[in-house]
Amino acid sequence: MSRWDALLSVQEHDTMVDQLVHRRAHLEARGGLEALMREVARIEATVAEVETRRRDLVRGQQRLEDEIATLTDKATTHDKTLYGGTIGNPRELQALQDEIGALKRRIGQLEDQELELMEQIEPLDAELRAASAARADLDHRGGDLRAQIAEEEVSIDADLARVRAERATIAGAVEAELLAEYERLRPHSGGIAIARLVGGSCGGCHLGLSAVEIDRIKKLPPEAPAHCEECGRLLAR
Numbered sequence: 001m002s003r004w005d006a007l008l009s010v011q012e013h014d015t016m017v018d019q020l021v022h023r024r025a026h027l028e029a030r031g032g033l034e035a036l037m038r039e040v041a042r043i044e045a046t047v048a049e050v051e052t053r054r055r056d057l058v059r060g061q062q063r064l065e066d067e068i069a070t071l072t073d074k075a076t077t078h079d080k081t082l083y084g085g086t087i088g089n090p091r092e093l094q095a096l097q098d099e100i101g102a103l104k105r106r107i108g109q110l111e112d113q114e115l116e117l118m119e120q121i122e123p124l125d126a127e128l129r130a131a132s133a134a135r136a137d138l139d140h141r142g143g144d145l146r147a148q149i150a151e152e153e154v155s156i157d158a159d160l161a162r163v164r165a166e167r168a169t170i171a172g173a174v175e176a177e178l179l180a181e182y183e184r185l186r187p188h189s190g191g192i193a194i195a196r197l198v199g200g201s202c203g204g205c206h207l208g209l210s211a212v213e214i215d216r217i218k219k220l221p222p223e224a225p226a227h228c229e230e231c232g233r234l235l236a237r
């Protein structure tokens with residue numbers, strides 16, 4: 001293998017590594033997982049908002065229940081007094097009866113209010129149940145996607161390890177100085193630092209070299225590096 005063939009092979013391996021690294025970073029499943037995580041975040045925000053509204057309603061319901069309990073206790077105490085026989089005065093008995101009546105009307109009003117709150121809580125509960133089901137479904141799909149990503153990463157990593165090992169072996173056959181120049185050029189050449197000179201054109205930028213330049217390159221010793229006039233890449237020949 002000539003030094004140029006060896007370096008071209010190093011280039012092919014580096015291109016494969018670049019492609020594998022790019023593929024690993026842009027797995028379709030990873031994009032799917034990111035979209036799914038955005039959906040999870042949206043559901044979590046909705047759940048938090050619904051739970052806040054629900055908590056306020058439940059607090060209101062609790063306050064009403066407390067008040068109903070207090071008034072019910074009071075009415076029960078009055079009932080006992082009324083039927084306890086300790087009060088003989090008809091006017092006092094009437095006043096007590098009136099008060100019990102007022103208490104029961106007030107309890108009735110509070111119970112109506114409580115019912116209204118419960119009716120407002122009901123659709124929120126339904127909303128939370130739906131969100132919880134949607135979340136469970138997303139978690140399940142997220143698990144599948146994560147497993148898929150892990151599997152694909154393992155496969156790509158195996159390919160990467162193989163290609164990198166091959167590359168190291170081949171690069172070992174290229175002189176250090178030439179390899180260093182190749183490494184230096186690569187970041188500035190879209191990852192392609194060496195191209196074949198084919199029919200007077202650079203295989204990297206596909207532009208034709210001048211007749212003078214082609215002639216000059218032909219007269220160079222075979223191991224001397226030549227560069228494309230246009231893109232500066234090394235030319236294999």
Ligand SMILES: [Zn+2]
Pocket residue numbers: 202203204205206207228229230231232233
């Ligand atoms: Zn070129």
